[in-house]
Amino acid sequence: MKRSRIEAAWRGQPECQGCSIRDLALFADLQQADFNLIHLPIDEFEVEAGSVLYNGGDEARALLTLRSGLVKLVQYLSDGSQRIVRLQRPGDTLGLEATVGDQYEHTAVALRRVLLCRIPVEVIHRLSQETPRLHRQLMMRWHNNVRQADTWLTALSTGSAKARVARFLLDIPKEAGADGVPVCELLSREDIGAMLGVTTETASRMIADLKRSGVITERKLNTFVCNEDALRVLAGE
Amino acid sequence: MKRSRIEAAWRGQPECQGCSIRDLALFADLQQADFNLIHLPIDEFEVEAGSVLYNGGDEARALLTLRSGLVKLVQYLSDGSQRIVRLQRPGDTLGLEATVGDQYEHTAVALRRVLLCRIPVEVIHRLSQETPRLHRQLMMRWHNNVRQADTWLTALSTGSAKARVARFLLDIPKEAGADGVPVCELLSREDIGAMLGVTTETASRMIADLKRSGVITERKLNTFVCNEDALRVLAGE
DNA sequence: CGCCGAATTGATACTCATCAATCTTCGTGG
């Protein structure tokens, strides 16, 4: 597997209180007085697609808040193959395990250009002692992780390859295209396979079939419009 | 699917402070003063194998601490099939989602006779406001759920059916048999299939093969001694 | 003893992995 260097561009200390995704982020509930408790720098970084944010087993000293982009969390099997266990989107917090353990449990890789904030664990511990408002957010984030994990197990690792691909296409984030129609940029076929527990070739075949049958339509290279009703039928609803 | 009535035997209010699994349980870190904050009854129940502890969608008013036995958490797919997403063992806390949401997200079914304590969410909320000691336990429990979910995805939903069964056998709880050799009582073939994402017949065939090849040896009906080294080879290590 | 549900086994069809070849896209250097 290719492993890119981290090409992080440091962008200085962001303004948490005025953060554009403040209401999505971990600090959503904090109040003025709480921010005064943060005595360590919270840095903002931007990295290119393909960069590794951290590796499984690395010492976990910080949480990362994803401000924009898309990140995959990868876990390796003993036989060397890999499985993608979660996708993280803007507003998600990466590396929650840093608050209860001392090393990261996955390898986090940027799938697009990514902007994120680095929050040292000391900040979290300090705030945890002082304010219950952070707890609720932490618990909600744990909860979301468990829910996504359970959904992946039932929706993306169960049933035929075609049904999994259909559920995957229904699940991934869409953006409004030029004409307002929602479109989605797909991942590489290899990543799709690693998410669904099928081979790269099978993932490719399923998507090619969907293209030919008109269920999805390619607008740009690897960017598609989805017929969601047809996908729901294929997904087995 | 068969769905048994709840046959719960109420056993009165347990003594949390003297609980036999106190150091395993959610209240492990609480101190004398903290217990005085619990003003609602914490009941202890015992139910038979097959009982449904709660259904997905039920209003979530309590957490359950499992004191003995084994419980499966089931999630249903839109096509009516089911998938077991987690097993809960003594010391585990069921229904953590009650602290952040208002309904249960799985159906919890006892796989053996089960003894458990029911902790109303109000108790959790009260304690959360008063003591940080509960937070750490809650976070650790969320963390464990996420880890188990990730492990299931990579270990039990990836690779050939035989490798999955082998990993499953390595993972399930063992007890010391009469001669001190660890033995495990298996689940029904249907449940094993629902855990591994294969059919009942495939699960049965794989286990029958392992029996014939001597990798596992039946001591009692459906209770086995495992050759762990051989299983590790089959698991692909 | 006879019944019932679960487990096992068999036969067959289908899905998916595997190995290999071709095609597409994009970047690089002549």
Add this chain to the structure above:
DNA sequence: CCACGAAGATTGATGAGTATCAATTCGGCG
């Protein structure tokens, strides 16, 4: 500007692994 090379995507051919449907056996219980 085009040729060429590299990486990813697609397609094809084939065999292994599973699902499916059906029959049979096993163990427990009335």
